[in-house]
Amino acid sequence: MASTNPECRPIPVEGGGEGGEEGGGSLGLGSTRPAVVLAPEQQFQDRQILVDFADQVVIPAYEQLAADTQALSQAIQAFVKDPNPRTLEAARQAWSVARITWEESEAFAFGPAASLGLDANLDEWPLNEVEVLEVLESGDPLAPGMVADLESGQKGFHAVAFLLFGVNNDKSLEDFTERDREYLAAVSSVLADTAEKLLKGWTEGVEGLPPFREEWVRAGEGSNSYLTLQAAAEEIAQGILGMLDELGNVKIGEAFARQNPFLLESRFAHHSLPEFQANVRSVQYAYLGGFRGRQGRGLSQFVRGIEPVLDDQIQLQFQEVAAALQGIPAPMEKSLCDANARSSITAAMEQIQRAFDGFSQGVVPLLQQ
Structure with missing residues (x-):
């Protein structure tokens, strides 16, 4: 690691990549579990889990996101x-609140979030600040309509963070130009509109499409996207696996391997570690069936009905990931390159690996029968 970037200095990244959908795929599977063959009556057929996933997890999360971005x-x-x-600090606090809500939804960024490109418009990363500077320096009018038409890397949470916090969480009130404030006003309005569109994509339908909730809850009964109940349940499971993979392999793993703080997702605000913790909660919400205290039926109930010990293990592994992340000194933008923090970062990555392995080997096979 040290040979990659011996000074552990921030190295700017070029281009952007939509975060939340792409993992590196290098999390291994470790030892395998004995195959479990389910009787027909044990196979996944619990439609209420899908209904509750929509009504107790996804839609409440997006309602909160729409409110927080507004x-x-x-x-x-x-x-x-x-x-x-005072108003600057209030704006920064509001960004943090909305950002955590979004990160708590990333384990289920499918449906309209993916198909309509709303995930990218909200959260493309790593952000190439050169693209944002191009907008600032262009002299073009910065009305919301114009900003809405920009590339995803020039709007969304990270563009707002760059303008609000600066490159290294060190932007003073005096550093804000009139152009900065004009861009902030427009891009934050567009962000709120995008979050509202994401919510409506599930509840009302957008761009001539029916509400995605209808498509989701009709899995196996006329849904064009999910021909079986198992296919929808696997979508939940793959969202959980994708989140764990991205968290361990990309969000933490790439920055740690290359010792480059610029690869941390929320480096502008020094906010990456709280977001990693929110990602774990997202996984827990998806598995347990409720967002922030809500409680419906989740995959956990299905697993517990077949293998109670496995369900206990999965829940414990998620808790252990959360605890391991708590052990990393904050902010991670500084501890990433601190030799004293290396063991805690490595421990967190190892716990994420165990959770990934446990879920992929234990839960996913139960849904594929």
């Missing part, structure tokens, strides 16, 4: 109208 936009408008330390 509050962020309003806080930024207040700062733009009256730039002072």
Whole structure:
């Protein structure tokens, strides 16, 4: 690792990549579990799990995201109208709140989030700040309509963070130009509109498409996307695996392997570690069947009905990942390159690996019968 970047200095990245959908795929499977063959009556056929996943997990998360991004936009408008330390801090706090809500939804970024490109428009990373600077320096009018038409790397959470916090969480009130504030006002409004569109994609339908909730809950009974109940259940499971893979292999793994803080997702705000912790909660919500205290039927109930010990193991492994992340000194943008923090980062990656292995070997095979 040290030979890759011996000074552990931030190295700018070129281009962007939509975060939340692409994992590196290098998390191994370790030892295998004995195959479990289910009787027909044991195979996944619990439609209520799918209904509750929509109504108790996805839709509440997106309702909260829409509310939080609207509050962020309003806080930024207040700062733009009256730039002072109080309004700046309020805008930054509102960004943090909305950001955590989004990260708590990343284990289920399928459906409209993927098919309509809304995930990318909200969260493309790593952000190439050169592209944002091009907008600032262009002289083009920065109305919301114009910003909505920009490339995904020039809008969304990370563009807002770059403008609000600076390159290294060190932007002072005096550093804000009129152009910065104009861009912030427009891009935060577009962010809120995108979150609202994501919610409506599930509940009302957008762009001539029916509500995705209808497609989801009709799995195996007329759904064009999910021909069987098992296919929808596997979608939940693959979202969980994808989140664990991306967290361990990409969000933490690539930055740690290359010793480059610029590869941390929320480096501008020094906010990456809280987001990693939110990603684990996202996995737990998806598995247990409830967002932030809500409780429906989840995959956990299905697994427990077949192998109670396996369900206990999966829940414990998720908890151990959360605990391991708590052991990393904050902010990770600084601890990433601290030799004293190396063991805690490695321990967290190992726990993520165990959770990935346990879920892929234990739960997924039960859904594929």
